Amino acid sequence: MAVPTNIDAASAVELGPLPNSITQDVRDTGTNYTVWYKYTADVTKVVGIFGFGAVSPGYQPFVEVFESDGVTPYLFISAVNLPFQMQVIGGETYYFEISSSTGNTPVTAILTLSGEDFTSVTAPIGSIIINDDTSGFPAVVLSGTTDYEAELFFRAVVAGEGGSILPSGEFLLQDLEGSGAVALYTSQFVLTLLIPTTLTLGRVITSNKLDLFYIGTPGGGGNPAKIATVTSVGVLSAVLWTFPVAGLVGLALDPDETILYNIGQTSTINAPVKRWDLAGSTMLSNLNTAPIGYTVGNDLLCLDDGTIIVGYAINGTDGNILHYAADGTLLNTYPFGLEYRSTDRLAYAIDDPNSFWVWTRRNSSGVNTGISTFRNIKVSDGSVLNTVNHATFESGTFTGVAAAVPVSRFGHSDSCPFLISRVSIPPPLIPNTNSGIYIVVPDKTFDELYTEDVKIPNPTVKTGFIGN
Numbered sequence: 001m002a003v004p005t006n007i008d009a010a011s012a013v014e015l016g017p018l019p020n021s022i023t024q025d026v027r028d029t030g031t032n033y034t035v036w037y038k039y040t041a042d043v044t045k046v047v048g049i050f051g052f053g054a055v056s057p058g059y060q061p062f063v064e065v066f067e068s069d070g071v072t073p074y075l076f077i078s079a080v081n082l083p084f085q086m087q088v089i090g091g092e093t094y095y096f097e098i099s100s101s102t103g104n105t106p107v108t109a110i111l112t113l114s115g116e117d118f119t120s121v122t123a124p125i126g127s128i129i130i131n132d133d134t135s136g137f138p139a140v141v142l143s144g145t146t147d148y149e150a151e152l153f154f155r156a157v158v159a160g161e162g163g164s165i166l167p168s169g170e171f172l173l174q175d176l177e178g179s180g181a182v183a184l185y186t187s188q189f190v191l192t193l194l195i196p197t198t199l200t201l202g203r204v205i206t207s208n209k210l211d212l213f214y215i216g217t218p219g220g221g222g223n224p225a226k227i228a229t230v231t232s233v234g235v236l237s238a239v240l241w242t243f244p245v246a247g248l249v250g251l252a253l254d255p256d257e258t259i260l261y262n263i264g265q266t267s268t269i270n271a272p273v274k275r276w277d278l279a280g281s282t283m284l285s286n287l288n289t290a291p292i293g294y295t296v297g298n299d300l301l302c303l304d305d306g307t308i309i310v311g312y313a314i315n316g317t318d319g320n321i322l323h324y325a326a327d328g329t330l331l332n333t334y335p336f337g338l339e340y341r342s343t344d345r346l347a348y349a350i351d352d353p354n355s356f357w358v359w360t361r362r363n364s365s366g367v368n369t370g371i372s373t374f375r376n377i378k379v380s381d382g383s384v385l386n387t388v389n390h391a392t393f394e395s396g397t398f399t400g401v402a403a404a405v406p407v408s409r410f411g412h413s414d415s416c417p418f419l420i421s422r423v424s425i426p427p428p429l430i431p432n433t434n435s436g437i438y439i440v441v442p443d444k445t446f447d448e449l450y451t452e453d454v455k456i457p458n459p460t461v462k463t464g465f466i467g468n
Contacts, residue, residue: 003028004035009070009095012036018047021114032059032100032109036070039096039115041088046118046138046153048409050083051098051111055402059109062101070095075136077395081402085118085393085410087138087155116409120427123151126350126420128374128388133415134395135159135177139189140412141425144374147389148408152425154189161298162205163417164213165348170232171419172205172213182215184234187423193234205417206251209304209348214253214260219246225265227251227276241281250300252308254326261287261308263296268342271296273310273324287328291320299346299417303353303379307331311358313342316366321346321358323379334358334382338366339373347418349376355385359418361392370400371407374418 004026006013015022015037026033039047053059065077065086074094077084080101088094098111123141131139139157143149158181160174169187180200184192204216213230225243230236241260249264260276265283270293272286287308290296297311306326313319319340323332339360347357358375362368376386391411392399398406399414 004033006035006037007033009036009038009066009097012038012070012095015039015049015096015113015115017042018115018117021112023110023112025109026059026098026100026111027107027109030104032102032104032106034097034099035111037096037098037113038093039088040093041090043090044088044155045090046085046087046155046410048083048085048116048118049096049113050115050406050409051079051096051113052081052402052404053109053111054106055404056081057102057106059106059111060101060402061111062099063113064097064099066095066097068093068095075134075396077397079397082398082400083406083409084397086396087153118150118153118410120153121151122427123421123425125422125424127151127425128390128412129165129171129419129421130412131157131163131173131416132159132413133161133176134413137396137413140410141421142374142388142390142412144376144388144420145386148391148411150390150408150410150412152427153410154428156191157185157189158183158194159416160203161416162203162215163419164205164207165419165422166207166211166213166232167209167422168232169421169423172207172215172230173417174203174205174215180217182213182230184230187421188425189428195230195234195236197228197236204248204251206253206300208253208257209352214251216248216251216262218248218264219243221246225262227260241276241278243276244283249296249298250310252300252302254302255304255306259284261300261302263300263310268296270294273300273308287326288322288324288330294318294320295342297321297340297342297344297346301346301348301356303348303356305353307353307379309346309356309379311340311342311344311346313340313344315341315343319344321377332379332382334377336360337364338362339364343415345418347420350420350422353379355379357418357420361414368399370398372412 051061051063065074126144128142138153138155141152158175162174165171175181180197211232219225225248227241252261272290275284294312301309308324319336321334349355391408394414
């Protein structure tokens with residue numbers, strides 16, 4: 001074979017238009033060469049790219065993504081023999097440097113590089129919403145009924161680990177980059193307000209399931225946990241309640257809005273569910289006695305009938321979801337064994353209090369295969385009403401094992417809260433279909449409010465500050 005000709009960014013081979021697949025022998029006289037490809041986006045969208053060689057121990061291509069200069073890493077996306085997803089901007093060119101992660105040892109080095117466009121569909125009520133845990137990557141809406149079907153991507157949604165949704169479909173998310181800010185979105189993923197705070201509030205978020213969000217900071221460094229509220233139109237309160245000590249991983253409000261259940265005060269190991277009296281601003285007696293040696297989960301639910309759902313796990317050994325009455329009586333235990341860990345997440349179902357949702361990221365042997373399982377659990381008997389599986393992508397790259405045919409080209413972040421949609425969500429707007437109204441957010445210097453190709457329209461007037 002001859003030495004490859006595409007050995008630098010200047011000689012990169014164009015991959016598009018998509019879908020497309022290119023096969024290249026990158027080996028010559030004992031050397032597995034580094035080769036370059038590029039992709040010029042026709043419009044703003046999400047694409048799936050996959051550089052594959054052979055299942056181990058064969059040739060394992062290492063793909064790194066660069067911006068249009070061919071030098072600056074693009075969101076530090078990289079993948080070894082695995083698919084990755086990325087959002088691209090119309091008119092921009094992206095470069096892929098593909099080297100051998102296995103050196104020159106494999107005597108056969110056949111690279112297959114393929115790309116696919118993501119196709120948006122209307123997401124029905126009951127779909128699964130997950131924002132990313134890494135800034136710069138889009139939020140995704142997943143099917144709540146069909147395995148490995150991503151329905152929508154929304155770019156410029158904040159990354160964070162806390163969130164809650166109202167029956168109207170409006171939702172509030174923590175903004176990891178916002179120094180405690182929280183971001184309020186409409187049911188159609190339009191950013192209404194980015195709300196800065198001065199007390200690092202927003203890591204833990206719940207709501208009254210009507211018109212008010214409760215947000216909390218765990219505190220630390222001598223500072224106790226604190227709670228404030230945000231209305232459905234984005235009005236942030238002052239700090240309304242200060243807990244006795246630092247520590248907070250989950251909040252849930254009782255139907256009467258008198259008790260704020262909380263977990264994680266002082267410790268997450270052997271941690272009971274605590275009860276905060278909102279009117280009296282004091283901690284009441286514990287709801288339960290925590291299972292000894294278990295770590296409390298990241299989420300806490302109070303169902304519409306006043307009962308409480310909480311998870312406990314000895315990570316890598318055993319995990320259970322527990323159901324308590326408001327008086328602390330244990331009503332049900334839903335065993336998950338090695339699947340459930342304290343970092344897995346819970347969510348309210350559409351038919352609350354009949355059921356709830358659990359997201360686990362390991363199989364029955366406790367192994368993370370890159371496949372997440374979402375289960376809708378019936379409260380009364382623990383039966384599974386629905387199960388759906390989706391592929392996990394962290395920093396854009398699939399987290400499972402290499403295969404010539406990937407289980408899915410698109411999926412969701414490994415972390416973050418998940419929310420069940422309350423309304424249907426159509427595909428994002430296409431270019432030049434917006435109304436011309438543009439929302440200005442303080443401290444934002446770029447167009448990040450709208451999805452897909454919607455940009456600031458050509459102005460018909462100029463604006464400026466007037467007055468003294």
